[in-house]
Amino acid sequence: MPELSKGGNIVVGSGALVAELHAVGGTVDLSALLVAADGKVRSDDDLVFYNQPTAESGAVRHLAADADGPERVEMNPAALPADVDRVVLVGSCDPDDASRTFREVKDVTVRASRLGAEPVHFRPPALTDGERAVLLMELYRRGETWKLRAIGQGYADGLAGLATDFGIEVAEEPEGPEAPEEPAWPAAAETPARPTPPPAAPPMNLRKPPLGRISLDKGGQVSMSLDKADRELVVTATLEWDGGSDERRRRGADLDLYALFVPASKALRGEQPPGTLVTPKKRSRPAADADTAKKGKGGDVVYYKRLGSLKNRPFIHLDGDARVPGRETLRIVRPAEQGYVLLCAYSAVSNGFGSFRSFGAKVVVTDGRGSTVTVPLFENTKTRYWVAIALVDFTESDGATIHHVEAYSGRMTERRPVLHADGTVEMNAGPVEFKRR
Numbered sequence: 446m447p448e449l450s451k452g453g454n455i456v457v458g459s460g461a462l463v464a465e466l467h468a469v470g471g472t473v474d475l476s477a478l479l480v481a482a483d484g485k486v487r488s489d490d491d492l493v494f495y496n497q498p499t500a501e502s503g504a505v506r507h508l509a510a511d512a513d514g515p516e517r518v519e520m521n522p523a524a525l526p527a528d529v530d531r532v533v534l535v536g537s538c539d540p541d542d543a544s545r546t547f548r549e550v551k552d553v554t555v556r557a558s559r560l561g562a563e564p565v566h567f568r569p570p571a572l573t574d575g576e577r578a579v580l581l582m583e584l585y586r587r588g589e590t591w592k593l594r595a596i597g598q599g600y601a602d603g604l605a606g607l608a609t610d611f612g613i614e615v616a617e618e619p620e621g622p623e624a625p626e627e628p629a630w631p632a633a634a635e636t637p638a639r640p641t642p643p644p645a646a647p648p649m650n651l652r653k654p655p656l657g658r659i660s661l662d663k664g665g666q667v668s669m670s671l672d673k674a675d676r677e678l679v680v681t682a683t684l685e686w687d688g689g690s691d692e693r694r695r696r697g698a699d700l701d702l703y704a705l706f707v708p709a710s711k712a713l714r715g716e717q718p719p720g721t722l723v724t725p726k727k728r729s730r731p732a733a734d735a736d737t738a739k740k741g742k743g744g745d746v747v748y749y750k751r752l753g754s755l756k757n758r759p760f761i762h763l764d765g766d767a768r769v770p771g772r773e774t775l776r777i778v779r780p781a782e783q784g785y786v787l788l789c790a791y792s793a794v795s796n797g798f799g800s801f802r803s804f805g806a807k808v809v810v811t812d813g814r815g816s817t818v819t820v821p822l823f824e825n826t827k828t829r830y831w832v833a834i835a836l837v838d839f840t841e842s843d844g845a846t847i848h849h850v851e852a853y854s855g856r857m858t859e860r861r862p863v864l865h866a867d868g869t870v871e872m873n874a875g876p877v878e879f880k881r882r
Contacts, residue, residue, distance in 0.1 A: 447565045449566070449582075449594075449595035451595055451597040452594070454593060454595070455565055456592050457592060459522045461521045461560065462522070462559045462593075463557070464581075464582065465516070465556045465557075466515060466555055466581075467515055467552075468536075468552065469551045469552040471545065471549040472538070472539060473537065473550060474536070474538075475507070475516045476492065476494035476534075476535045476537065476604065477492075477520070478491060478532070478533040478535065478608070479501065480531050484611070486611050487529075492608055494604075495654065501524065501529070504520070505520050505521075505532055506518065509656075510662070520584055530585065531583045531585035532585075533580060533583045534583065535579070535607060537577060538550075538577045538578070540603055543603070546576060547577070547579065550572075552568070555582055569595075569596075569597035572599045574601070576601055577603035578599070578602070578607045579596075580596040580599075582594060582595055615648055656815070656818065657816070657817070658819070659817075659818055661818060661819070662849065663823045663849060664849055666849065667847055669844050673780045674781070679778055680776070680811070681774060681776055682788055683702075683773070683775070683808065684772060684806065685806070685809060686700050686772075686804045686805045686807070687770050687804070694769070694770055698770045699769070699793040701793060702763065702788065704753075704761055704763070705862065706745050706746070706784070707866050708782060709840070711866055712868070717869055718868075719836055719838045719840070719869065720838070720850055723870065747775065752764075758782070759782075759783075760782050760783070770805075775788075784839060785836060785837070785864060785868040786839070787862065787870060788836070789831060789832065789834060789861075790808075790832050791831055791880070792831075800826055801822055802823070802824060806834075807819055808834045808835045824851060829853045829854050830854055830857075831860075831861065831872070832851065832854075833851070833870050833872065834849075834851060835849060835850055836850055838868060859878075860873045860877055861874075861878070862874070
């Protein structure tokens with residue numbers, strides 16, 4: 446499996462090429478620039494990203510992360526016009542949050558693959574000086590041949606600054622209401638009217654659109670943009686399950702949704718990314734959350750015995766206890782007050798009989814504004830009382846990141862999971878509370 450070092454290159458031919466982006470510890474967006482021989486784009490149409498997913502009739506296409514794979518860019522060199530000298534792949538932090546840098550991203554890998562050949566990997570060097578964008582790779586012409594080169598050059602100004610350097614006009618965020626224009630002085634009757642110039646193309650908008658409907662891969666994550674000042678915003682998290690069989694439905698197939706939470710005032714940033722599964726030996730706990738892992742302690746939680754509230758803290762509310770297959774729904778308001786929310790399911794069926802996956806269990810998170818994220822289960826782990834399914838990280842200033850966790854309790858162990866103040870998850874460490882029917 447070839448792996449390029451910074452500055453290295455390899456011949457790839459003119460066949461179709463797919464570049465996938467992988468990152469750990471933070472959300473990174475993938476985009477592409479079609480660049481001419483002068484080092485500039487020919488027009489704003491040459492930026493391919495989440496708001497403009499194709500260029501040159503599909504010769505370069507951006508594909509969002511989905512069930513088929515992570516975020517990726519598909520390139521067909523043979524279909525590119527002669528005035529496109531190269532296609533530059535760019536990784537960038539969220540443009541809506543200037544505080545996010547590559548310092549928080551532990552590992553970035555771009556994987557380029559083509560039919561009938563081994564994939565090519567490139568891992569850029571660590572970016573620790575406040576970089577918010579990085580030139581990853583470029584697909585470039587050399588005569589009749591196409592090559593792939595590893596770059597690894599960081600940009601402090603993010604995607605907007607990088608795009609501007611390549612000749613893209615980027616829209617600036619409005620600072621306030623614009624002053625009304627002064628009325629034009631009427632021209633004299635004998636002055637001939639000047640021809641009206643054609644309207645200029647609007648600047649490129651880098652603000653992220655809604656996610657639409659997506660489903661996370663095992664271990665995957667996705668960022669959902671939220672206006673945290675919007676008091677009307679409601680994030681809904683639903684545990685759905687169908688029981689899996691008629692026999693189980695007759696027995697009740699009772700699953701329960703638990704939301705373990707850390708409010709924003711107590712949330713910490715630790716050495717390990719939020720959603721990481723930890724054990725007592727691998728983790729030195731801050732004093733602030735050491736008690737939550739002691740016997741009988743479980744931290745803050747909303748569940749069927751403690752439904753929570755939307756009008757008062759924790760601003761999280763469960764709609765009730767469904768004892769038959771269907772759904773249990775949790776509503777979360779005031780996202781600025783939230784830190785981390787861990788969504789778990791408990792099985793009250795015959796000592797944890799069967800796997801959660803066989804019951805059809807999954808979590809669905811939506812903002813009601815066009816973004817819906819399904820977090821499925823992939824493992825058939827049986828005879829377990831608990832599964833931690835998803836972590837919602839509200840500590841991002843512009844939204845929330847949803848992590849696929851899928852961690853199971855030990856066999857025949859009823860101790861609840863524990864959510865620590867830094868967003869890490871510890872199984873088999875919370876209190877025992879058996880649900881009686």
